[in-house]
Amino acid sequence: MSDIxxxxxxxxxxxxxxxxxxxxxxxxxxxxxxxxxxxHFAQARRVALLCGATSDTYAPLLNxxxxxxxxxxxxxxxxxxxxQQQILDSESALHTFRPEIAILHxxxxxxxxxxxxxxxxxxxxxxxxxxxxxxxxxxxxLQQKHRLPIxxxxxHPPASNSFGNLAARLPASPGLHVNRVNLALxxxxxxxxxxVDVAGAAASFGVHRWIDSTAWYHAKQPMSYxxxxxxxxxxxxxxxxxxxxxxxxxxxDLDNTLWGGVVADDGIENIRLGQGSAEGxxxxxxxxxxxxxxxxxxxxxxxxxxEESIAREIFEKHDQMLVKLSDLSAFIVNFSPKADNARQIxxxxxxxxxxxxFLDDNPAERxxxxxxAPQLKVVELPADPGAYVRALEQSFLFETPTITQEDLTRAExxxxxxxxxxxxxxxxxxxxxxxxxxxxxxxxPYGPPHLDRITQLINKSNQFNLCVVRYTPAEVESIALDPxxxxxxxxxxxxxxxxxxxxxxxxxTVERCLAIENWxxxxxxxxxxxxxxxxxxxxxxxxxxxxxxxxxxxxxxxxNGLVRExxxxxxxxxxxxxxxxxxxxxxxxxxxxxxSPPIQISMEPA
Numbered sequence: 215m216s217d218i219x220x221x222x223x224x225x226x227x228x229x230x231x232x233x234x235x236x237x238x239x240x241x242x243x244x245x246x247x248x249x250x251x252x253x254h255f256a257q258a259r260r261v262a263l264l265c266g267a268t269s270d271t272y273a274p275l276l277n278x279x280x281x282x283x284x285x286x287x288x289x290x291x292x293x294x295x296x297x298q299q300q301i302l303d304s305e306s307a308l309h310t311f312r313p314e315i316a317i318l319h320x321x322x323x324x325x326x327x328x329x330x331x332x333x334x335x336x337x338x339x340x341x342x343x344x345x346x347x348x349x350x351x352x353x354x355x356l357q358q359k360h361r362l363p364i365x366x367x368x369x370h371p372p373a374s375n376s377f378g379n380l381a382a383r384l385p386a387s388p389g390l391h392v393n394r395v396n397l398a399l400x401x402x403x404x405x406x407x408x409x410v411d412v413a414g415a416a417a418s419f420g421v422h423r424w425i426d427s428t429a430w431y432h433a434k435q436p437m438s439y440x441x442x443x444x445x446x447x448x449x450x451x452x453x454x455x456x457x458x459x460x461x462x463x464x465x466x467d468l469d470n471t472l473w474g475g476v477v478a479d480d481g482i483e484n485i486r487l488g489q490g491s492a493e494g495x496x497x498x499x500x501x502x503x504x505x506x507x508x509x510x511x512x513x514x515x516x517x518x519x520x521e522e523s524i525a526r527e528i529f530e531k532h533d534q535m536l537v538k539l540s541d542l543s544a545f546i547v548n549f550s551p552k553a554d555n556a557r558q559i560x561x562x563x564x565x566x567x568x569x570x571x572f573l574d575d576n577p578a579e580r581x582x583x584x585x586x587a588p589q590l591k592v593v594e595l596p597a598d599p600g601a602y603v604r605a606l607e608q609s610f611l612f613e614t615p616t617i618t619q620e621d622l623t624r625a626e627x628x629x630x631x632x633x634x635x636x637x638x639x640x641x642x643x644x645x646x647x648x649x650x651x652x653x654x655x656x657x658x659p660y661g662p663p664h665l666d667r668i669t670q671l672i673n674k675s676n677q678f679n680l681c682v683v684r685y686t687p688a689e690v691e692s693i694a695l696d697p698x699x700x701x702x703x704x705x706x707x708x709x710x711x712x713x714x715x716x717x718x719x720x721x722x723t724v725e726r727c728l729a730i731e732n733w734x735x736x737x738x739x740x741x742x743x744x745x746x747x748x749x750x751x752x753x754x755x756x757x758x759x760x761x762x763x764x765x766x767x768x769x770x771x772x773x774n775g776l777v778r779e780x781x782x783x784x785x786x787x788x789x790x791x792x793x794x795x796x797x798x799x800x801x802x803x804x805x806x807x808x809x810s811p812p813i814q815i816s817m818e819p820a
Contacts, residue, residue: 217247217250217251218251220243220247220251221244221247221248221251224240224243224244224247224278225244225278225281225282226282227240228240228241228244228278228279228281228282229279229282229283230447230593230594230609231443231447232443232444232447232608233443234275234439234440234442234443237275237278237279237442237443237446238274238275240278241274241275241277241278242274244277244278244281245274245277248281256284256285256286257286258286258287258288259285259286259287259288259314259315259457260287260288260290260311260312260313260314260315261280261287261288261289261290261313261314261315261316261317261453262289262290262292262308262311262313262315262316262317263276263289263290263291263292263317263319264292264297264300264301264308264316264317264318264319264356265291265292265294265297265317265319265321265436266295266297266319266320266321266323266324266436267294267319267321267323267430267434267435267436268294268433268434268435268436269291269319269436270291271433271435271439271442272437272442272445272446273289273291275442275443275446276289276446276449276450277289279446279447279449279450279451280450280453280454282450283450283451283454283458284454284458285450285453285454285457285458287315290307290308290311290313292308294434297318298352301352301355301356301359302355304359309359309360312360313360313362314360314362314686315362315363315365315453315457315686316356316360316362316363316364316365317364317365317367317410317449317453318352318353318356318364318365318366318367319367319436320349320366320367320368320369321369321436322369322370322372322392325345325369325391325392325395326345326348327341327342327344327345327348328341328386328388328391329341329342329385329386329391330386331386332386333385333386334385335385337385338385338386338390338391338394339394341391341394342391342394342395342397342398343398345391345395345398346395346398346399346402349366349399350399350402350403350404350407353366353403353404353406353407354404357404357406357407357688361688361689361692362406362686362688362689363406363407363408363456363457363686363687363688364406364407364408365407365408365410365449365452365453365456366399366403366407366408366409366410367409367410367412368395368396368399368400368409368410368411368412368413369392369395369396369412369413370392370412370413370415370416370417370421370424370425371389371392371393371413371416371417371421372388372389372392372421373421373422373425373427375387375388375389392413396413405665405666405687405691406686406687406688406691408452408456408615410448410449410452412445415441415444415445415448416441419441419444423438423440423441424437424438424441425437425438426438426439444608447608447610448610448613450610451610451611451613452610452613452614452615454613455613455614455615456615456673456686456687457673457684457686458673458674458684459569459670459673459674460611460612460613460614460674461512461569461570461571461591461611461612462512462513462563462565462569462570462674463512463513463514463515463543463544463559463563463565463569463570463571464504464507464512464513464514464515464570464571464573465515465516465517465556465559465570465571465572465573465590466504466514466515466516466517466518466573467516467517467518467552467573467574467575467576467579468516468518468520468525468528468547469518469520469575470575470576470599471573471574471575471595472487472497472500472501472537473485473486473487473494473497473528473535474486474487474491474493474494474497474599477520477524477525477528478520478521478524482527482528482531482532485528485532487532487534487535488533488534489534492600493599493600494534496598496599496600496602497599498534498536499600499603500599500602500603501535501536501537502536503602503603503606504537505536505537505541507612508541508625509622510614510617510621510622511617511618511620511621511622511624511625512612513543513544513563513624513625513628514537514541514542514543514625515542515543515544515545515546515559515563515570516542516544516545516546516547517546517547517552517555517556517559517572518546518547519547519548519549519552520547520548520549521547522547522548525547526539526545526547541625543563543625543628544559544562544563546558546559551582551586552572552574552579552582552583553582553583553586553587553590556570556572556583556587556590557587563628564677564737564738565737566589566676566677566773567587567589567590568589568590568591570590570591571590571591571592571593571609571611572590572591572592572593573593573595573602573606574595575595580592580594580595591609591611593605593606593609593611615687616666616670618666618667618670619667619714620667620670620714620715621670626711627711627712627713627714627738628738645812648742648743648811648812649812650709651708651709651710651742651812652708652709653706653707653708653742653743653812653813653814654706654707654708654813654814654815654816655704655705655706655707655744655747655813655814655815655816656704656705656706656816656817656818657702657703657704657747657751657815657816657817657818658702658703658705658817658818658819659694659701659702659703660690660693660694660701660702660703660718660720661694664703664715665687665690665691665694666687667714667715668690668703668715668718669685669686669687669690671715671716671717671718671734671736672684672685672690672718672732672734673685675734675735675736676771676773676774677737677773677774677776677777678734678735678736678737678740678774678776678777679732679733679734679771679773679774679777680730680732680733680734680766680767680768680769680774680777680780681731681732681733681767681768681769682769682771682774683731683732685732693720696722698722698723698724699720699721699722699723700720700721700722700723700728700752700755700756700759701718701719701720702717702718702719702720702748702751702752702755703715703717703718704716704717704718704735704744704747704748706739706742706744706813713736713738713739716735716736716738716739716744717733717734717735717736717739717744717745717748718732718733718734718735719732719733719734719748719752720732721752721764723756723759723761726760726761726762726763727761727762727763727764727765728752728755728756728759728761728763728764728765729764729765729767730752730764730765730766730767733748733766733780737776740776742811742813743809743811743812743813744811744813745780745783745784746784746809746810746811747809747811747813747815749784749785749801749809750808750809752764753801753803753806753808756803757803761803762802762803762804763800763801763802763803764786764800764801764803765798765799765800765801766780766781766786766798766799766800766801767796767797767798767799768780768781768796768797768799769796770794770795770796778797781797781799781801782799784801784809785801785806785807786799786800786801787799787800787801787802
């Protein structure tokens with residue numbers, strides 16, 4: 215077995231490992247293999263780890279878990295007790311390192327504005343606000359220096375409580391102060407700060423299990439060894455989601471996954487679902503959790519070996535089914551290999567296989583999916599359906615730094631897109647179809663109302679992405695404020711519904727040339743004329759800046775072949791083709807003739 219294959223196996227095992235001894239063993243193996251195999255992995259991202267405790271123990275685990283999620287880090291650790299000095303000193307090792315991502319790991323011991331014992335509630339609240347103001351000032355100094363995203367932990371509750379039950383009513387109790395600090399952080403953290411909910415994790419894990427007083431006193435270790443994998447998996451998933459996008463769709467088996475029993479053998483009336491049995495209640499609660507994920511933007515699809523008519527019947531007739539057919543963005547039920555059906559689901563939804571998560575109670579089906587569709591993520595479901603929800607949560611596959619309006623309406627948007635596809639099959643003339651959609655586009659420069667969605671679109675788009683450059687929220691905000699940049703976002707509605715913000719493009723004006731730096735678009739709206747609307751606007755904006763040409767770059771990846779001829783279709787001339795397939799294109803602004811797509815245009819001011 216080659217070093218590359220060994221490294222890939224290590225990353226696969228590490229991606230779901232919550233055992234500290236195993237994860238440490240894997241981290242040591244990864245450290246040995248990565249130097250030999252690194253040429254086959256993505257370029258490392260510079261990550262600064264600023265910890266109020268000692269991070270030496272968990273930094274190698276974080277390194278491994280970030281790599282397991284596709285983000286290969288080079289980690290800089292501030293020595294114990296020095297992170298404030300490192301931020302303040304402009305010539306410190308931290309600033310020389312030039313971090314691209316920063317993690318600020320607070321500890322309980324770093325809080326300094328503790329309220330007096332006899333204080334009022336108002337005084338206790340002011341103490342918490344002062345605490346938070348100090349913390350966020352450090353974040354602001356770091357962000358101003360490097361324009362980078364900051365992942366800031368909140369603080370776990372204290373393990374000891376000298377006030378007993380009185381602590382719940384005493385304004386100055388340490389537990390209430392920590393709660394107020396965490397709430398104020400959530401309410402006041404700026405957009406470049408993503409909160410890591412250590413308090414919630416410790417509460418779920420158990421505060422006395424999260425904290426190891428011996429490890430703290432002897433080594434200033436911020437958490438127990440048992441809690442360490444939980445922390446680094448959650449943190450790495452959140453960082454990876456912020457930088458590269460998150461899971462888009464859950465692909466579900468049916469029998470013994472959404473309900474207990476085999477419907478074809480047992481009949482609808484005998485499956486275990488809902489009130490009447492402990493197992494049935496567990497399956498129903500699992501469905502309820504899936505619907506919660508759907509409401510925040512995760513699509514649901516079915517991939518099952520069954521008779522389709524029988525499978526549909528249970529959705530339509532069983533009164534305890536919470537997930538309905540209308541909640542599913544794809545429904546493929548047959549006896550073909552599930553890996554083939556998963557590919558069909560990905561194609562139908564126009565998303566990558568790596569955006570799918572597969573849930574199946576059958577270990578053999580899970581292993582076959584891993585072998586035949588290795589890009590797809592597979593969750594190990596336990597035998598007990600009552601533990602399904604916890605298994606999903608501990609996969610950390612659904613972490614996200616933000617939820618945008620497009621996330622909240624994504625399922626409805628895909629349903630509307632299926633209606634468009636069906637409608638298109640009834641019309642033979644493409645221009646007639648486009649006119650019949652009654653499309654309306656709103657154009658706007660990058661701005662505060664849409665920065666989260668623009669960042670998300672840039673980091674999630676793989677197919678319609680000319681350069682596949684990923685940007686942090688801070689970088690997108692910096693681009694929006696840069697007067698040398700021309701930026702454009704496009705929102706699109708039609709007779710079937712609102713597609714939301716579906717395209718973003720920006721470029722820099724240099725020496726009378728607009729150089730397009732990034733252009734992304736949702737594949738849901740391909741070939742509707744949105745590209746033509748965008749280039750019309752870009753040419754107009756370039757003329758206003760005195761530009762004579764527009765330069766476009768295409769950098770090939772395994773996924774973006776569909777935009778290889780994008781610039782040619784918009785009237786650009788090919789200038790250069792690199793050995794790796796990259797292309798440079800040029801458009802003469804003066805001779806450009808505007809396109810006339812059947813889309814009504816309105817402008818949103820900056």
